[in-house]
Amino acid sequence: xxxxxxxxxxxxxxxxxxxxxxxxxxxxxxxxxxxxxxxxxxxxxxxxxxxxxxxxxxxxxxxxxxxxxxxxxxxxxxxxxxxxxxxxxxxxxxxxxxxxxxxxxxxxxxxxxxxxxxxxxxxxxxx
Amino acid sequence: xxxxxxxxxxxxxxxxxxxxxxxxxxxxxxxxxxxxxxxxxxxxxxxxxxxxxxxxxxxxxxxxxxxxxxxxxxxxxxxxxxxxxxxxxxxxxxxxxxxxxxxxxxxxxxxxxxxxxxxxxxxxxxxxxxxxxxxxxxxxxxxxxxxxxxxxxxxxxxxxxxxxxxxxxxxxxxxxxxxxxxxxxxxxxxxxxxxxxxxxxxxxxxxxxxxxxxxxxxxxxxxxxxxxxxxxxxxxxxxxxxxxxxxxxxxxxxxxxxxxxxxxxxxxxxxxxxxxxxxxxxxxxxxxxxxxxxxxxxxxxxxxxxxxxxxxxxxxxxxxxxxxxxxxxxxxxxxxxxxxxxxxxxxxxxxxxxxxxxxxxxxxxxxxxxxxxxxxxxxxxxxxxxxxxxxxxxxxxxxxxxxxxxxxxxxxxxxxxxxxxxxxxxxxxxxxxxxxxxxxxxxxxxxxxxxxxxxxxxxxxxxxxxxxxxxxxx
Numbered sequence: 001x002x003x004x005x006x007x008x009x010x011x012x013x014x015x016x017x018x019x020x021x022x023x024x025x026x027x028x029x030x031x032x033x034x035x036x037x038x039x040x041x042x043x044x045x046x047x048x049x050x051x052x053x054x055x056x057x058x059x060x061x062x063x064x065x066x067x068x069x070x071x072x073x074x075x076x077x078x079x080x081x082x083x084x085x086x087x088x089x090x091x092x093x094x095x096x097x098x099x100x101x102x103x104x105x106x107x108x109x110x111x112x113x114x115x116x117x118x119x120x121x122x123x124x125x126x127x
Numbered sequence: 128x129x130x131x132x133x134x135x136x137x138x139x140x141x142x143x144x145x146x147x148x149x150x151x152x153x154x155x156x157x158x159x160x161x162x163x164x165x166x167x168x169x170x171x172x173x174x175x176x177x178x179x180x181x182x183x184x185x186x187x188x189x190x191x192x193x194x195x196x197x198x199x200x201x202x203x204x205x206x207x208x209x210x211x212x213x214x215x216x217x218x219x220x221x222x223x224x225x226x227x228x229x230x231x232x233x234x235x236x237x238x239x240x241x242x243x244x245x246x247x248x249x250x251x252x253x254x255x256x257x258x259x260x261x262x263x264x265x266x267x268x269x270x271x272x273x274x275x276x277x278x279x280x281x282x283x284x285x286x287x288x289x290x291x292x293x294x295x296x297x298x299x300x301x302x303x304x305x306x307x308x309x310x311x312x313x314x315x316x317x318x319x320x321x322x323x324x325x326x327x328x329x330x331x332x333x334x335x336x337x338x339x340x341x342x343x344x345x346x347x348x349x350x351x352x353x354x355x356x357x358x359x360x361x362x363x364x365x366x367x368x369x370x371x372x373x374x375x376x377x378x379x380x381x382x383x384x385x386x387x388x389x390x391x392x393x394x395x396x397x398x399x400x401x402x403x404x405x406x407x408x409x410x411x412x413x414x415x416x417x418x419x420x421x422x423x424x425x426x427x428x429x430x431x432x433x434x435x436x437x438x439x440x441x442x443x444x445x446x447x448x449x450x451x452x453x454x455x456x457x458x459x460x461x462x463x464x465x466x467x468x469x470x471x472x473x474x475x476x477x478x479x480x481x482x483x484x485x486x487x488x489x490x491x492x493x494x495x496x497x498x499x500x501x502x503x504x505x506x507x508x509x510x511x512x513x514x515x516x517x518x519x520x521x522x523x524x525x526x527x528x529x530x531x532x533x534x535x536x537x538x539x540x541x542x543x544x545x546x547x548x549x550x551x552x553x554x555x556x557x558x559x560x561x562x563x564x565x566x567x568x569x570x571x572x573x574x575x576x577x578x579x580x581x582x583x584x585x586x587x588x589x590x591x592x593x594x595x596x597x598x599x600x601x
Contacts, residue, residue, distance in 0.1 A: 059492045
């Protein structure tokens, strides 16, 4: 795993360097190169996620759903930028609605996951 | 300029920290004792990412952000604190809708933004933006329909009509066609009104797809649908990351997507059906051709709560098989009381949980945990299936198709090949059930007609309370 990460890191660095060298090339080419790194990020994250999540026992599948739902509400980050950036008013307002929707999931999602996980207990040792 | 660079460096570090926290948090979920701490770590990661983002130099006004955060927290906090565990499937379904709503709005806003920029989004960004909006929009309405079915204001039965598949296919192809056209035409920066109209129509079609996708799917198939929508919401979030060049969205979305995908596969397997079959083949449609054995000439044996108490009260080894019926009757507290009583009398009680019991993955586990049943009493299908031989009494509680021996013995049965709990191996079986209605597959359960099986008719909660009272009096 470490070796793989190193290899990917090296590849990413290589792409970054190459991109800088060919800065004179057409802008669209640079864009594609930057997006290749993003594809690496996606693949590695999906791969890591797959490895970890297959190990989650069925016992915890409902908390898992609630948890991943809360985590994917990271789209809040993108919503915040749209709500606050220098854009036309109606776009800021769309961003505001997006912030509200994502915040519901962040706050509600983590709270409810914790509430569920709190309930799972082992048999207490006989007194 | 330097300030800005330091600022964006800080943001990137916050994002990397958050990514690590998410992955470690999910790893915590692999064990019940580390799960809580793991998720608290993930919550800290989220906070870090939010703080980092608030420092983003692109942000010039904070009023909309603050209103959004306050409104979202005001709705989210009570939803998190007050929603009862029994309403968890609905809660999960509706949360996919909120997540998808945020993603879709971001997609639309970004598309409109690119109309003002010379050169437009370009091919690659348009691929991501289009995917984000397409999947986001269909997840909004799909999740809302799933929510409606689980909450009960949309019928839980599969809704089908003639030509349905044809219409669905047309709508789907229309949306994909517009998506492809947008990708091809936006490359040159031709973000004219034609592009705007195409984008709007594509989004509208995606909203329709969400409805038509979930409408024909029956209530019992909800675990697959909810998992699949979970996956879509994640993939849409990931696409957002591609569209705006933000790695943490890509990472978090990929984790969510992977999780939903794995759960969908597990659920489909547990029903011995393919994805395609769940999505396109409502059970009702095939029923006519099925050679299911009819119940004619077979008789069941009905017993009273008193009889049941006698059998259960003196049993040494009891396995309880909960199903959706337990959730409907909210019998989890009564069953915990019964289990404790049996243990007090020296018997052993375990719970056998089929992967698709209930309306979402892990539904039964959460309900029983809420009722204070220790998790080391809860067993998966593979863990406990060999144990039914040695058990005196198997108590089936509102479960049906997941115990039907026809899945093993009758190749003509629609559920043939589906993994089932080997309840028929137990010395005797007591089935608590409201009536003789069939389960989701619409077929008779041979288990109910076996000599060793006794039926205890009634509402699971009140019947179990009676049994508890009777056992106390033994």
